[in-house]
Amino acid sequence: MKRIVELTINGEPRDMTVETCCSLLDALRDDVGLTGTKKGCDVGDCGACTVIVDGQPVNACLMLAVEAEGRTVETIEGLQPGVDVLHPLQDAFMRHGASQCGFCTPGILMMAKKLLDDNPRPTDEDIRFGLSGNICRCTGYTKIFDAIKSAALEMEAARS
Amino acid sequence: MNINTPIEEREFKIVGKSVKRDDVLEKVTGEAEYTGDVKLAGMLHGKIKRAAIAHARIKSIDVSKALAYPGVKAVLTHENVPRVLHYGSPHPRSASCTKDQYILDDKVRFWGEGVAAIAATSEEIADEALDLIEVEYEALPAVFEPEDAALPGAPLIHDVGPGGNLVLDPVRVNRGDVEAGFAQADFILEGTFSGGRPHPAYMEPNVCIADWDGSNKLTFWTSTQSSFMVRGILAEVLGLPLTKVRVLVDHMGGGFGAKQDCFQHEFLCALLAKETRRPVKMEFTRHETFVAGRARHPCRIWLKQGFKNDGTLVARDMKLVYDSGAYGSHGPGVTIVGTTAATSLYRCENVRLEGRCLYTNTPINGAFRGYGVVQSYYPLDIQMDEAAERLGMDPAELKLKNVVRAGDIAPSGHPIVGHGLEICLQHGIDVLDWKSIRNRDRTPDPKRPHIRKGWGTGCEMHGSSAYPGIKEQGNATVKVNEDGTVTLLTGAAGLGTGAHTALAQIVAEELGVRFEDVGVIHGDTDVVPWDIGAFASHTTYLVGTAAKMAATKVRASVLERAAMKLQVKAEELDLTDGQVFVTAEPGRFMSVAEAMGPSRGIPAANIVANGTYEPTKSYSFAAHFTEVDVDMETGIVEVKRVVPVHDIGRVIHPIAAQGQIEGGIQQGIGHTLTEDYIIDKKTGRSLNAGLVDYKMPLSMDMPDIETIILEAAPDPGGPWGAKGVGEDPIIAIGPSIANAIYDAIGVRFHHYPITPEDILKALREKGA
Ligand code: FES
Ligand code: FES
Numbered sequence: 001m002k003r004i005v006e007l008t009i010n011g012e013p014r015d016m017t018v019e020t021c022c023s024l025l026d027a028l029r030d031d032v033g034l035t036g037t038k039k040g041c042d043v044g045d046c047g048a049c050t051v052i053v054d055g056q057p058v059n060a061c062l063m064l065a066v067e068a069e070g071r072t073v074e075t076i077e078g079l080q081p082g083v084d085v086l087h088p089l090q091d092a093f094m095r096h097g098a099s100q101c102g103f104c105t106p107g108i109l110m111m112a113k114k115l116l117d118d119n120p121r122p123t124d125e126d127i128r129f130g131l132s133g134n135i136c137r138c139t140g141y142t143k144i145f146d147a148i149k150s151a152a153l154e155m156e157a158a159r160s
Numbered sequence: 161m162n163i164n165t166p167i168e169e170r171e172f173k174i175v176g177k178s179v180k181r182d183d184v185l186e187k188v189t190g191e192a193e194y195t196g197d198v199k200l201a202g203m204l205h206g207k208i209k210r211a212a213i214a215h216a217r218i219k220s221i222d223v224s225k226a227l228a229y230p231g232v233k234a235v236l237t238h239e240n241v242p243r244v245l246h247y248g249s250p251h252p253r254s255a256s257c258t259k260d261q262y263i264l265d266d267k268v269r270f271w272g273e274g275v276a277a278i279a280a281t282s283e284e285i286a287d288e289a290l291d292l293i294e295v296e297y298e299a300l301p302a303v304f305e306p307e308d309a310a311l312p313g314a315p316l317i318h319d320v321g322p323g324g325n326l327v328l329d330p331v332r333v334n335r336g337d338v339e340a341g342f343a344q345a346d347f348i349l350e351g352t353f354s355g356g357r358p359h360p361a362y363m364e365p366n367v368c369i370a371d372w373d374g375s376n377k378l379t380f381w382t383s384t385q386s387s388f389m390v391r392g393i394l395a396e397v398l399g400l401p402l403t404k405v406r407v408l409v410d411h412m413g414g415g416f417g418a419k420q421d422c423f424q425h426e427f428l429c430a431l432l433a434k435e436t437r438r439p440v441k442m443e444f445t446r447h448e449t450f451v452a453g454r455a456r457h458p459c460r461i462w463l464k465q466g467f468k469n470d471g472t473l474v475a476r477d478m479k480l481v482y483d484s485g486a487y488g489s490h491g492p493g494v495t496i497v498g499t500t501a502a503t504s505l506y507r508c509e510n511v512r513l514e515g516r517c518l519y520t521n522t523p524i525n526g527a528f529r530g531y532g533v534v535q536s537y538y539p540l541d542i543q544m545d546e547a548a549e550r551l552g553m554d555p556a557e558l559k560l561k562n563v564v565r566a567g568d569i570a571p572s573g574h575p576i577v578g579h580g581l582e583i584c585l586q587h588g589i590d591v592l593d594w595k596s597i598r599n600r601d602r603t604p605d606p607k608r609p610h611i612r613k614g615w616g617t618g619c620e621m622h623g624s625s626a627y628p629g630i631k632e633q634g635n636a637t638v639k640v641n642e643d644g645t646v647t648l649l650t651g652a653a654g655l656g657t658g659a660h661t662a663l664a665q666i667v668a669e670e671l672g673v674r675f676e677d678v679g680v681i682h683g684d685t686d687v688v689p690w691d692i693g694a695f696a697s698h699t700t701y702l703v704g705t706a707a708k709m710a711a712t713k714v715r716a717s718v719l720e721r722a723a724m725k726l727q728v729k730a731e732e733l734d735l736t737d738g739q740v741f742v743t744a745e746p747g748r749f750m751s752v753a754e755a756m757g758p759s760r761g762i763p764a765a766n767i768v769a770n771g772t773y774e775p776t777k778s779y780s781f782a783a784h785f786t787e788v789d790v791d792m793e794t795g796i797v798e799v800k801r802v803v804p805v806h807d808i809g810r811v812i813h814p815i816a817a818q819g820q821i822e823g824g825i826q827q828g829i830g831h832t833l834t835e836d837y838i839i840d841k842k843t844g845r846s847l848n849a850g851l852v853d854y855k856m857p858l859s860m861d862m863p864d865i866e867t868i869i870l871e872a873a874p875d876p877g878g879p880w881g882a883k884g885v886g887e888d889p890i891i892a893i894g895p896s897i898a899n900a901i902y903d904a905i906g907v908r909f910h911h912y913p914i915t916p917e918d919i920l921k922a923l924r925e926k927g928a
Contacts, residue, residue: 019284021284029197030199034190035190035193035194035196035197036189036190036191037190038194038196038363038364038413039196039365040363040364040365040413040446040851041365041446041850041851042445042446043446043850045446045850045851045852046363046446046851048363075190076189076190077189077190079189079190080189086188086189089188090188090189091188093184093188094180094181094184094185094188095180096815097178097181097184097658097815097816097818097819099184099187099188100414100656100657100658100819100823101362101363101364101411101412101413101414101655101656102183102184102186102187102188102192102411102413102656103194103362103363103364103413103414103656104363105187105188106190109188127859128859128860128862129859129860131858131859132858132859132860134858134859135363135851135856135858136363136858136859137360137361137362137363137414137416137823137826137827137856138363138414138656138819138823139819139822139823139826140819140822140823140824140825140826140862140865141822141826141858141859141862142818142822142862142865143815143818143819143822144859145859
């Protein structure tokens with residue numbers, strides 16, 4: 001059975017027509033056409049599908065699309081503050097080589113954004129812990145940690 | 161042949177700099193298109209019915225209920241697909257391939273093998289219809305271990321091959337006189353070793369889309385490292401000319417070697433699309449990436465070596481047995497490469513090696529970073545540590561005494577030009593103050609007396625190509641456009657390593673233009689020059705050289721054109737930063753754009769040149785120094801710090817090279833300590849085909865990695881001496897961890913993964 005779900009995606013009111021059994025991940029990718037969010041496992045194990053729902057990081061593969069009714073969803077496509085302007089995390093990921101194949105990158109960027117929003121000055125341990133649900137198989141995480149630390153410093157500098 | 165002119169020394173403007181990778185912007189914004197993101201009008205979804213039995217004959221298969229299910233558009237079984245015996249890993253230039261696969265067969269050879277395929281209007285419908293296919297099996301006795309498969313009278317898995325369950329004839333290497341060597345030895349060490357079944361576990365599950373047009377041409381999107389091989393084998397098996405198959409792949413979410421087979425689902429997807437005349441997408445579940453993907457070959461190794469009291473190695477006798485799983489795939493290549501690799505690393509004149517590869521009723525093993533060598537260097541390096549202990553020597557010192565040196569014959573059979581292992585090892589010893597590290601307290605924290613610290617080293621060498629097993633060829637086309645911009649066309653896959661950036665850097669450097677002015681076109685077999693595939697750590701080395709050759713040619717043509725416009729001789733001109741100038745009179749210049757564009761009486765031009773390179777091989781080297789904490793109460797090993805010292809010749813993009821090393825270390829820590837894809841030895845079922853039960857090192861588990869890259873031994877075979885880096889790190893890290901564990905707790909392990917249970921058991925046996 002299909003249902004219409006009204007929600008806000010990356011600041012814009014949207015509606016999606018979805019089967020009740022459809023995950024938020026499939027709805028975003030197939031119905032809304034936002035394919036930046038990736039499917040690495042579809043069972044909540046990898047974090048590639050991380051999006052932010054009402055301020056909380058969520059594995060979009062574990063949430064039903066119908067549960068998103070009335071909520072605010074942020075995806076990788078909304079991370080850029082403006083056309084041609086990158087979020088400091090995006091820029092730092094590029095500079096530090098924190099993205100190799102890039103399949104984990106959207107999920108990790110959303111998780112990192114949440115991390116820095118909550119904790120602008122994270123310790124190394126905070127970063128490691130914050131990313132513990134996101135699998136990256138390419139980088140060994142080293143460059144991801146570097147990029148997040150560097151973005152945190154820049155964001156701090158921009159605030160002061 | 162390798163280019164063998166001396167390496168040109170020059171000031172680099174672009175090579176050696178970590179320029180912004182062209183593909184990364186799309187990745188951080190979410191715009192990068194992966195195969196799974198492609199959606200075509202009217203697209204159907206394909207699913208595969210997988211056998212729940214490890215070895216059986218299909219007595220009957222009834223698809224009538226599935227076909228009648230609303231939304232199902234086609235069902236394929238062995239009864240209605242072409243029956244063509246084919247290679248699973250279609251290396252068209254390979255010396256060793258095994259033709260042992262059918263698209264669908266009336267026999268099942270491993271638990272999880274596809275027996276039928278469905279196309280339906282949605283994934284859910286296709287999934288539901290799978291349950292409606294009724295298959296009746298006649299069970300056959302199965303074997304799950306290569307030892308059992310080798311026994312006389314073992315059930316035969318194939319009726320092709322050299323006999324028994326052998327995938328290929330045993331690989332034998334003999335150098336010198338092993339018996340005479342052992343006769344000279346002051347002492348002999350002998351041991352058996354084994355390795356598990358680590359899975360590459362790339363983040364993007366295998367996925368493909370097939371679409372046929374009215375002229376019977378197949379367009380095929382697939383996440384592959386080897387698009388031209390996929391084109392070749394699809395065409396061969398489906399009976400099409402090559403020009404009727406177009407393979408497309410833009411971004412891919414990793415592969416690590418394992419995405420260089422032509423997979424069963426790829427044929428089935430193409431055939432379902434043909435049958436339904438609609439595009440069909442087939443996407444693996446994570447479970448399927450394990451069951452129907454490719455893992456590293458499990459192995460058993462027996463190693464006996466003779467040593468003199470001064471530490472000289474006088475004899476090496478080694479037998480290796482690789483488990484191929486149910487099909488040959490890369491079994492022949494892995495067996496040849498892994499076995500012959502053991503001629504080297506530590507010098508020994510008298511060597512006798514025998515490598516075997518056997519079919520078992522388990523999922524297929526294939527190519528995975530470190531291709532057979534992860535397995536064979538693990539024992540070599542560990543036994544070196546054992547010899548050092550016996551001699552009362554420091555293991556790093558003993559390794560330094562024995563590592564290969566310039567002029568030694570490489571596993572490929574030719575003398576190596578650049579030998580960097582000695583330098584890597586010495587460098588690590590020096591920067592770490594290794595001697596004092598070795599003398600440090602093993603229980604430094606009095607508050608945590610159950611934590612033992614240990615340090616270990618591991619060495620490796622690895623070729624920057626698959627020569628001589630595959631006669632490789634690198635191709636590149638470089639175009640200089642009318643506005644002075646440059647286009648590089650390459651067939652090399654965008655695996656995520658940053659290879660396209662490195663290729664663009666090479667072209668920009670050689671041609672003398674800005675990096676930003678070079679665009680890279682890839683991933684379309686109808687457009688780009690033929691490519692062998694992105695594997696064997698060779699893209700920068702092989703395709704990089706081809707790109708440099710093409711750039712040299714277009715540079716000459718650009719200078720000719722500028723010479724005409726500036727009314728000088730081309731020899732009088734130089735070109736850097738996109739400006740052509742008269743060498744003696746730098747004030748007289750014009751941009752490449754001006755040279756290429758129209759001017760009075762001279763129409764605009766477009767210059768094109770190709771480069772083709774067929775190299776032999778270069779070797780890269782590494783020594784890893786690793787610190788571990790072993791918890792004597794839980795058996796958990798934590799890798800605390802790794803100092804990998806690598807020689808990769810000329811570094812093109814430092815950050816990308818470091819990224820390869822750090823990612824390789826992550827995967828190597830995984831297979832050494834926690835990762836093993838487990839197959840039930842009674843049924844052949846997969847026991848941990850998922851990302852929670854298959855335990856990989858994640859953010860909380862990663863050590864501090866202090867990567868050191870030395871340009872110690874550039875090899876003229878690669879661009880300005882560049883060599884490969886992709887596979888090296890995963891080889892050296894394993895033995896360095898095993899040796900560090902021994903250093904910490906005094907227990908030797910000869911296998912991987914070394915689990916907490918193994919450690920606790922060994923400590924109990926030791927009475928500690
Ligand atoms: S796809 Fe959602 S956690 Fe893996
Ligand atoms: S960059 Fe490939 S999985 Fe993270």
